[in-house]
Amino acid sequence: MSFAKNLRCRECGRVYPLDPMHVCEFCFGPLEVFYDYEALGRTLTRERIERGPLSMWRYADLLPCAAESAVDIGTGFTPLVRAARLGRTLGLERLYVKNDCQNPTWSFKDRVVSLAVTKAREFEFDTLACASTGNLANSVAAHAARAGLDAVVFVPSDLEQGKLIGSAVYGPTLVAVDGSYDQVNRLCSELSDKYPWAFVNINMRPYYAEGSKTLAYEVCEQLGWRAPDHCIVPLASGSLYTKIYKGLKEMAWLGLVEWRATRMSGAQALGCSPIVEAWERQSFNIKPQKPNTIAKSLAIGNPADGYHALKAMSQSGGHGVAVTDDEVVEGIRLLAETEGIFAETAGGVVVAGLRRMVQEGRVDPGELVVAFITGAGLKTQEAVAPALQPALAVQPTIASFEEALSERAGALPATRK
Amino acid sequence: MAKQRVKFTFPQEMIKEPVIWRLGRDFDLVTNIRRADVTEDRGWVVLELDGEMDEIERGVRWVVEQGVRVDPVAGDIVEG
Numbered sequence: 001m002s003f004a005k006n007l008r009c010r011e012c013g014r015v016y017p018l019d020p021m022h023v024c025e026f027c028f029g030p031l032e033v034f035y036d037y038e039a040l041g042r043t044l045t046r047e048r049i050e051r052g053p054l055s056m057w058r059y060a061d062l063l064p065c066a067a068e069s070a071v072d073i074g075t076g077f078t079p080l081v082r083a084a085r086l087g088r089t090l091g092l093e094r095l096y097v098k099n100d101c102q103n104p105t106w107s108f109k110d111r112v113v114s115l116a117v118t119k120a121r122e123f124e125f126d127t128l129a130c131a132s133t134g135n136l137a138n139s140v141a142a143h144a145a146r147a148g149l150d151a152v153v154f155v156p157s158d159l160e161q162g163k164l165i166g167s168a169v170y171g172p173t174l175v176a177v178d179g180s181y182d183q184v185n186r187l188c189s190e191l192s193d194k195y196p197w198a199f200v201n202i203n204m205r206p207y208y209a210e211g212s213k214t215l216a217y218e219v220c221e222q223l224g225w226r227a228p229d230h231c232i233v234p235l236a237s238g239s240l241y242t243k244i245y246k247g248l249k250e251m252a253w254l255g256l257v258e259w260r261a262t263r264m265s266g267a268q269a270l271g272c273s274p275i276v277e278a279w280e281r282q283s284f285n286i287k288p289q290k291p292n293t294i295a296k297s298l299a300i301g302n303p304a305d306g307y308h309a310l311k312a313m314s315q316s317g318g319h320g321v322a323v324t325d326d327e328v329v330e331g332i333r334l335l336a337e338t339e340g341i342f343a344e345t346a347g348g349v350v351v352a353g354l355r356r357m358v359q360e361g362r363v364d365p366g367e368l369v370v371a372f373i374t375g376a377g378l379k380t381q382e383a384v385a386p387a388l389q390p391a392l393a394v395q396p397t398i399a400s401f402e403e404a405l406s407e408r409a410g411a412l413p414a415t416r417k
Numbered sequence: 418m419a420k421q422r423v424k425f426t427f428p429q430e431m432i433k434e435p436v437i438w439r440l441g442r443d444f445d446l447v448t449n450i451r452r453a454d455v456t457e458d459r460g461w462v463v464l465e466l467d468g469e470m471d472e473i474e475r476g477v478r479w480v481v482e483q484g485v486r487v488d489p490v491a492g493d494i495v496e497g
Contacts, residue, residue, distance in 0.1 A: 011452065028422055028451045028463050028490050109496075131495040156495070181495060182488070189489035190421070201496055236497060285459060288426055288486055297497025304492025346497070 003040045004064035007031040007206055010308065018064065020123045020198065022205040030304065031206045033064045041254055046225055049217075049256075056111055056214040062250060063115060063214075064207050071117040071147045075110040076214055078102045080222035083371070085338040086351070090358050094368045096228070098219055099341055101376035105142050105166070107135035107297075107344070108240065108374040112211035113200055117143040119207040120198030126150060129197040131177075131188040133296050134163055135344075135375055140200055141170035152197065154188055156181065166379065181291065181301070205304075212240045216247025219370055220257045227251065227260040229367040232354050234346040234374055235266040235275045235320070236298040238309030244372070245312045264318040265362075266309060267353030269295035269328055269345070275306045279320035284310050294325045294383045295345040297375060319362050327352035329387045332377060342377035348384075350374075419470040422490040423477070427460040431484055437462065444476040445469070463490055 007016040011029025022031055044061050052058030052067070056076025060067035079099045087095035103110040113136070120128060128147075130140045131154040144151035151172035155164065159176070168174055177184045192202040200208050220227055227248050233241045245264050252259035268276045271293025274286045286306040291299035303309070313320055323331070328345050331352030336342050343351075350371050357363050377384065392404040425436070432455065441448045446468040453462040466473050477487050 023422065023490060026451070028465075030491070132497065133495065134497050136496045154495075185489055185494045186487075188494040189491065192494075193421075199494075202491060202494060205491065237492060285454065285461070287459070288488065299497065300493045300495075302486075302488050302493045306492075 001061065002064055002066050003035045003037075003043075003061055004033050005036045006034050008034045020119075020125070020203045022203050033206050033210050035062070037250075037253060044254055044256070046221075046256055049221065056114065056211070056218075059214050059217045062217065062247075063210055065115060065118045065122065069118055069122060070114065071121060071143055072114055073104040073110065073142055073146050075103050075114050077218060080219055080370070081339060081341070083339050086335060089334065089338055090355050091365055092354075092358060092363065092369055093366050096219075096223070096368070096370045097335070097339060097341060098215060098370055098372050100215065100372065100374050101341065101343060101347075105135070105138040106376035106379065107139065108212070108215065108372075109135045109139040110143075111214050112208045113139040113143050115211040116198065116200040116204040116208035117147050117149070120200075120204055121147055121149065123198065125196070125198035127152060127195075127197040129188075129191070129195070129199045130154070130201060131184060133159060133299070134166075134379060135297055136201070137167040137172075141167040141172040144172060145170040154184065156184055160382075163379070185302075209239045209243055209305075212243035213247035213250070215240075215372060216244045217251060220248070220251050223368070225257050226368075227257045227262050228370040229260060230263045230265065230318075230363060230369045231372065232265045232267060232350055232357070232369065233372045234298055234350050235268045235303070235309060236300045236346075237303045238266075238275055238305030238307075240372075240374070241266050242305050242308045242312050245316065262316060263367075264312050264316040265353070265357060266313060266318065266320050267349045268320070268322045269293035269298055269349050270322040270324050271295070272299045272301055273322035274301060275303055275309050276320040276322040278306065278310055279313060286310075293328075293345075294380075295328055295349050296380070297344060297346045298349060319357060321353040321356050323349060323352040323356060327356070329384055331355070332384050333387065335373070336377070341373060343373045344375040344377050344380040345383050346375055347373040347377070418468065419473060421466045421473050421477075423464060423466060424488045424490050425462045425464070425480065426486040426488070427455070427462075428484060428486075429458045432457065432460055434483065436480060436483055436485055437464070440466075440476050440480060444479070445472050446476050
């Protein structure tokens with residue numbers, strides 16, 4: 001069952017019913033789902049959770065919808081991997097990677113969209129909508145198919161053809177908008193006022209955002225009901241980051257884990273780093289930026305939850321780090337070559353950011369660190385392809401093979417049996 | 418008539434300019450400020466614009482031309 005009680009404004013605290021709305025009518029501040037934590041505290045136990053399905057829906061009590069009504073394509077309970085080799089390379093003794101590449105549409109967006117779509121169906125919307133350059137569009141289209149709803153997906157018209165397929169295959173209405181990034185933003189915001197659709201990250205946003213908390217719950221459970229000492233999370237709108245922190249706090253409030261004052265660090269690509277830029281200025285005021293980075297899934301120049309991310313960073317004793325595109329590619333390769341996980345650019349941002357923070361002495365080598373890898377690399381192959389070695393081209397003879405092998409520095413030693 | 422909720426972000430050089438006053442005077446729009454934070458070196462204002470849709474668009478275009486950034490109140494809608 002759901003213990004969701006009402007929506008509350010994060011700015012002025014005004015309370016609203018659990019309706020399809022996202023901003024406070026009074027101050028236009030963002031709304032957030034609030035729960036009956038007293039009743040939750042009386043009901044929720046580790047055993048109750050452990051009896052649930054092996055998916056994000058095992059935490060339905062902590063979400064705004066009941067598990068029975070879930071639109072679920074098999075999301076969540078993704079592996080938490082002990083990353084010993086990557087840890088050794090970086091100089092960390094207890095590093096874990098939360099591998100959210102393994103969700104049904106290969107990114108963490110399935111968590112938030114599963115909730116948004118479940119709630120949209122509850123509100124009797126018949127059409128889902130979103131504006132996206134990749135992961136979100138894929139997930140919305142897939143969930144709409146599963147739920148039997150229509151989907152309208154807006155994409156910038158200069159998006160590569162290959163990126164459209166991961167959405168188009170599920171049969172949504174794809175709309176390519178010919179305009180700048182800011183124009184696409186404004187258009188979709190205006191459309192959300194005009195059409196009776198469930199825009200997953202606009203009018204469904206309070207519910208949608210709650211899905212990210214399940215990453216925190218899973219990590220705690222997978223660590224044997226223990227919170228990490230330090231999390232490093234990619235920052236785009238700041239929503240994922242703040243919700244992971246909220247999830248950790250809820251786990252402790254409800255007595256499911258001991259409070260460990262987990263430090264929350266966030267990573268961005270330098271070409272779109274409005275949150276880290278404000279962090280470095282020691283300011284809570286975000287200056288919007290025009291994105292220019294290969295980490296397109298993090299390219300949000302005007303992050304909706306930037307202020308709240310900065311507050312969480314400050315309260316938790318975390319840090320904000322921005323890395324160059326070259327470092328992003330190195331990060332992708334490092335994770336792949338040490339742990340066998342092929343992440344998209346956001347994963348490269350996290351690994352490169354963590355490396356930088358270790359080098360700067362901002363991470364204690366003995367801390368239990370969890371790096372959140374939120375999407376799979378097959379979607380952004382073009383980012384890493386130029387940095388990879390081409391295949392050895394050989395004739396079908398041993399001599400040709402050995403000659404090519406000897407010419408490549410650092411290749412396998414050609415020791416014969 | 419239409420309403421639009423927007424966020425204006427002012428660069429330092431625009432802080433002293435009465436942009437919102439001029440928007441209400443020179444265009445057929447009602448401006449209704451709901452939240453703001455303005456200091457000597459930067460500022461943002463969240464407000465509602467009330468008027469005909471064409472007039473809202475004309476007004477917003479003028480605000481952008483002045484060097485003020487205009488965004489949806491909920492931040493960026495387009496996600497990765």
